[in-house]
Amino acid sequence: MSKLKPLLFLLLPYLLCIQLHAQRLGGILLKSQQMALLKWKSTLWSSPVQMSSWEDHTSPCNWTGIICRRHGKSMPWLVINISLPDANIHGQLGELNFSALPFLTYVDLSNNSLQGTIPASINSLPTLSSLNLNSNCLTGIIPYEIGDLHSLTMLDLSNNILIGHIPTSMENMNKLRFLYLYSNGLVGTIPHQIGSLKNLSELCLSFNYLTGHIPASLGNLTRLTILYLQNNKLSGPIPDQIGSLQNIFNLSLYCNNLTGRIPASLGNLTKLTYLYLYSNELSGPIPTELGMLTRLQGLDLSQNKLSGPIPDQIGSLQNLSELYLSFNYLTGHIPASLGNLTRLNILYLQNNKLSGPIPDQMGFLPNIFNLSLYYNNLIGRIPTSLGNLTKLTYLYLYSNELSGPIPTELGMLTRLQGLDLSQNKLTTEISNSIANLTKMTLLNLYGNQITGSIPPCLGKLVNLQSLSVSSNKLTGHIPASLGNLTRLNILYLQNNKLSGPIPDHMGFLPNIFNLSLYYNNLIGRIPTSLGNLTKLTYLYLYSNELSGPIPTELGMLTRLQGLDLSQNKLSAEIPNSIANLTKMAVLDLYGNQITGSIPPHLCKLVNLQSLSISSNNLTGHIPASLGNLTKLNILYLQINKLSGPIPDQISSLQNLSELCLSFNYLTGHIPASLGNLTRLNILYLQNNKLSGPIPDQMGFLPNIFNLSLYYNNLIGRIPASLGNLTKLTYLYLYSNELSGPIPTELGMLTRLQGLDLSQNKLTAEIPNSIANLNKMTFLNLHGNQITGSIPPHIGKLVNLQFLSLAANNIHGHIPSSLGNLTNLQRLYLSMNQISGSIP
16 A cells, blocks of 8 residues: 555645536537537527526536536536426427436426427437427438437337338347337338348337238347237238247237238247237138137237138137127027127127127126127027126127027026117017116117017116117007117117007107107098107108098297108198298108199298108199209109199209109190209109190200100100200100101100100101110000101010000011010001001
């Protein structure tokens, strides 16, 4: 020691010099860092509360969100940590001078409102180990220079608006353990260089627009525990090398365009707890090797193109809580081994091609709360063992071929909220045990062969919002107890054999918006109490035996959009209160015994798209005010006793596709203004007393395919303009007083299948252009004054099944070409002047 003393005395002045230099350097460095941070603060749109301590007269080491450190008492203080998450910072990240903060090791500015690009100067932070810019509004590309951050272990740029490619320079960040780039607008491929980051534990690139194949090099990331690539546009197969990630416990590749088979090598991932591959284009069988993933809790392979059977080995995954195999092309039986999955909460096998019976073992799933097997080809009875599934909240078995009765044991599922057994072949009566399911909000039994009456005890299901027992073989009366279902939104009882009156209690359903009782044998009057159902949007009572007047109270249903009372025995006049239903799009009253005139007040129903009051006993004129219903697509007034002219105002209905005024007593001319209805497909004016010529404007209906004007008193020539109606398939002008020649232009109607000009006063010869109508199956020219011979060209109408030229002035021979009409079933040539032999 004594020998070292002289040396210490020599070094003492030098050590003091270093200490003084360090102190001086420390003061300068800290000051420059302070200035950089304050300058950044000054650029922010507003000063966040967390930055209130950032002042010029205080050390940054005392500021909120800043941590300083020094290496030894003689060394300077350095800013090493900026942590201001959720600080409501609004500003540009690029305004922060990273070059003045070279000692940063940790930056967390997540959940703020930072904008602009990530500056290339970020590479000035050689000691940075963690960078978290998650949930900001950063734009632009990820700078290539980010790869210079060799000390980085965590990089989170997720939930921003970043675009461009993932930089290949990231391969230099070989200490990286966590890489989060999800929820941006990144494009291009996943760089294969990512596979060199062998320390990666979590890689999340989901919710971007990445394309191309999943790099096989990702199989090198053997420390990976989480791989999220979902919600991109990745294509190609899942690489076999993914099966080398033996430490992974969460693998999510869903919502991409991946193709090919699921690699059997995934069976090596024995630590996997969640495997999500749904919403891709994967095909082939489900690998039996997946049965080795005994830690699996969630398996979702739905919405792919998988085929073949469900492997029995899936029954070995006894930790599974969720199994989704729906929306594929799986075939075969449901494996009984699935009954071993006693921790299962959710089982979705719907929308496949599964066949055979539902295994009794499905009743061994004590923890299941959602079981969906719908849209398959399952047969046999519903197992009574399903009554053991006491935690079940949703049971969906609809659209199969299930038969037999509904098991009484289902009444033990007291937690059930949704039961849908519709569109099967279930028989016998509805069990009274259903009434135990008092938590149920949805009960669908429609489209079966259920018999008996509707059990009154259904009125105990006071939480029901939707009840459908339609399209069965139910008989008897509608129980008044259904009026207790005050939460009901939808009640479908249609297509049964129900009889008796509609109970007044139907008016006690204050929340109902859809009530369908059509196609039954209901009698009596429509209850006035239905006027209380002020939320009702659709009321369908058609095809029953209801009688009496339409209740005035229906005018209180101001939310009604569809009202169909057709095909009943309703009488009296249409109540004026109907005009209050201004939201109504469909009003159908046809096929009743309604009298009186069409109320002019109907013009207030300005949202009507379909109006049918045909097949009644209506009298009087068609109100001109109907021209206000400019949204009308369909107007059916046929088969009444309406009189007077067709109002010109009908031409204001520019959206009309079907106009049927036939079988009335309408008089006057056909308005030329009907030629403005350019969307018209069907025009039926037959069986009236219309007179005058057919307006040339009829040729201005480019979309019409059926034009019927027969049984009127129309005169004059057939307009040549009808040749413009190139979509016409049926033209019926028979039983009028039309004269002159058959226009050559009719030969342009090459889609015509039926042409009937019979019982008029047409003259001249049959034009050769008729031979162009080679789709025609029906041609009737009977009872005119047509001259000349039968054109041989008629032999080209090879689809004709009916041909009548009888009762004309035709002469000459029967052309041998008629022998080509091999589909002809009826041929009438009598009452002419035809001569010669029969060919």
